[in-house]
Amino acid sequence: MPPRETSTTRALLRLVRWARPALPRVVAGGSATLVASLLALAVPQVLRGVVNGPLLTDGSRTAVVHAALLVLALGVLEAFLVWCRRALIATPGTSVERTMRTDLFRHLLDLPVAFHDRWAGGQLLQRSMGDLHLVRRWMVFGLVQLVVSATTVVVGAALLLVTTPLLGLVYLAGAVPVIWLGFRFRQDYKVVARRARDQAGDLATSVEESVHGIRVLKAFGRGDDALDDFVRQADELRGTELDKARAQSRMSFALAWIPETTLAVALGLGVWLAASDRVSIGALVAFFATAAVMTRPVESLGQLLAMTLDARAGTDRYLDVMDTVPALADPAAPAALPPAPAHGSRVELRDVRFAHGDRAVLDGVDLVLEPGTTTALVGLTGSGKTTLLQLVPRLYDVTGGAVLLDGVDVRDVSRHDLRGAVAVAFEDPILFSASVRENVLMGVSVERLATMPDAEADELVRVALDVARAGFVHRLPRGVDTVIGEEGMSLSGGQRQRVALARAIVGRPRVLVLDDPLSALDVATEADVTDGLRRVLAGTTTLVVAHRTSTVALADRVAVLEDGRVTGVGRHADLLATHPHYRYVLTAQDDAAAARGGSSGDDAGGDGPGFGGATGTDRVTAGEVPR
Numbered sequence: 001m002p003p004r005e006t007s008t009t010r011a012l013l014r015l016v017r018w019a020r021p022a023l024p025r026v027v028a029g030g031s032a033t034l035v036a037s038l039l040a041l042a043v044p045q046v047l048r049g050v051v052n053g054p055l056l057t058d059g060s061r062t063a064v065v066h067a068a069l070l071v072l073a074l075g076v077l078e079a080f081l082v083w084c085r086r087a088l089i090a091t092p093g094t095s096v097e098r099t100m101r102t103d104l105f106r107h108l109l110d111l112p113v114a115f116h117d118r119w120a121g122g123q124l125l126q127r128s129m130g131d132l133h134l135v136r137r138w139m140v141f142g143l144v145q146l147v148v149s150a151t152t153v154v155v156g157a158a159l160l161l162v163t164t165p166l167l168g169l170v171y172l173a174g175a176v177p178v179i180w181l182g183f184r185f186r187q188d189y190k191v192v193a194r195r196a197r198d199q200a201g202d203l204a205t206s207v208e209e210s211v212h213g214i215r216v217l218k219a220f221g222r223g224d225d226a227l228d229d230f231v232r233q234a235d236e237l238r239g240t241e242l243d244k245a246r247a248q249s250r251m252s253f254a255l256a257w258i259p260e261t262t263l264a265v266a267l268g269l270g271v272w273l274a275a276s277d278r279v280s281i282g283a284l285v286a287f288f289a290t291a292a293v294m295t296r297p298v299e300s301l302g303q304l305l306a307m308t309l310d311a312r313a314g315t316d317r318y319l320d321v322m323d324t325v326p327a328l329a330d331p332a333a334p335a336a337l338p339p340a341p342a343h344g345s346r347v348e349l350r351d352v353r354f355a356h357g358d359r360a361v362l363d364g365v366d367l368v369l370e371p372g373t374t375t376a377l378v379g380l381t382g383s384g385k386t387t388l389l390q391l392v393p394r395l396y397d398v399t400g401g402a403v404l405l406d407g408v409d410v411r412d413v414s415r416h417d418l419r420g421a422v423a424v425a426f427e428d429p430i431l432f433s434a435s436v437r438e439n440v441l442m443g444v445s446v447e448r449l450a451t452m453p454d455a456e457a458d459e460l461v462r463v464a465l466d467v468a469r470a471g472f473v474h475r476l477p478r479g480v481d482t483v484i485g486e487e488g489m490s491l492s493g494g495q496r497q498r499v500a501l502a503r504a505i506v507g508r509p510r511v512l513v514l515d516d517p518l519s520a521l522d523v524a525t526e527a528d529v530t531d532g533l534r535r536v537l538a539g540t541t542t543l544v545v546a547h548r549t550s551t552v553a554l555a556d557r558v559a560v561l562e563d564g565r566v567t568g569v570g571r572h573a574d575l576l577a578t579h580p581h582y583r584y585v586l587t588a589q590d591d592a593a594a595a596r597g598g599s600s601g602d603d604a605g606g607d608g609p610g611f612g613g614a615t616g617t618d619r620v621t622a623g624e625v626p627r
């Protein structure tokens, strides 16, 4: 994503929204630090009194002891206040970070699939981890310290001017180049700070993609290429970090030598003024002691400014995501779906249009799914079948026309209600690193699960797994409680598909949307699963993407998707006889399936009650060429 810069005020105001609960403690901690710094500035004034008083006049030991005790008391109080700052600020800082992180994650879950199509996973990961860490560090340390250091410098400068105006002016003359350099530093550093954050995100994306695709990298022997790519990106990031470090060290150097130089000039001038009695020794001592107290705050300004700009880059990147409005937001007043009809829901796609960006995919699709029927969607690869399917549960929104569920536009229904009514299983099933049971029960609404006795949930899982012919899970080491690896990678493709199918059906949805969810199964097991589905889901309206004749033959009707429209709807045999494009699509796909061997060959044979009803694959000759 191109870098976008929010105004500083706006960024700060946005941060306040999250920081508000922590503000009282941050302000209290900041105040404690401020008072501690001002106490440090008071010490030179005590010294001034001691030098001009007891030391140079009556030599009273009592007065010196009193002054020493006062300095000690100031020191102890200062140390206590510094401790207070740490105690006050550490906890709220972490809770602000946690809240911001949770809000980001919630927002990511809310954002439409189209957003996730565009954004790299590593960038989102980096925003939720590294960037937020920078923001938190700045809030609890950088911001407080910046305010305290700046205030200390301003108050210290005022004291210098009051104590010895001429020396004060000499010393402060150094502020002019410092401010100019600080301005240039800010301009340069904010660019590299943002670049470094973006590059760190790209690097995280590389790791994520390589780990995700480790099998492909290994199978094609491309590990070295991935490593080269990673090293190149890591070098780029290192280069940017070095640019940052160089800019920061230039600024720190200037903040060290300019005040030291002006202080040296002031020292020479001060000694001359004291020798000619135009400045008291006490004032001179106080001047240099004050300048010494100011040294650290002045020198830290560079580092604090850098920290602020780093946090600013992190904040901008965080807000980039948070300001992306969920395009699929709930309607202001959601419509209620009518009660689920016993014979199934009616789904209607009315003149549906859809484009991925400016690439039109669907161009006026009209299709009615009659209640309780199974409709197979057939079309050439890339014709938009998956896209069409995803419009029903609103993973994408139509760009024209409407999808109606029992007469209600799905955009008028709350997403919660819609998710409860429509369940989905994809060809590439994603499972989570949790137990099989937990993965399957994701298909049941949280509210229902919360009140459901364990025994009932167990029964739901058992039936769903049975229908999906996923009996193999009972032979896993801990049965349904076996934790499967990340994304279910410890299972075979066909096994994952069946667990995902069980997840789709466990909640008994009104509408089931299946994107070729059994493609990894052999034809016989597919028929077995589909038979089971039919029996258990009587009353569920099903739309299934079909790539094989075996899948098609199990549907009540077939819809042919061609050039972004449905050009034929009917029974398989009728379409085969009358629809040249349909005939061509099935022939092409069955040939491809035959070439692949058409079977996952996993443990299907041992799972189910038998292979009754295997349909085999209709071999169709491509007598006609598609138009």
Ligand SMILES: Nc1ncnc2c1ncn2[C@@H]1O[C@H](COP(=O)(O)OP(=O)(O)OP(=O)(O)O)[C@@H](O)[C@H]1O
Residues within 6 Å of the ligand: 117, 356, 357, 359, 361, 379, 380, 381, 382, 383, 384, 385, 386, 387, 388
């Ligand atoms: N996220 C996306 N962004 C941009 N274009 C996309 C996206 N997803 C799909 N497309 C494009 O939209 C068109 C339809 O894709 P879709 O996945 O719906 O086809 P399909 O019929 O399901 O294909 P297949 O049978 O191969 O699964 C394709 O040309 C594809 O390149």
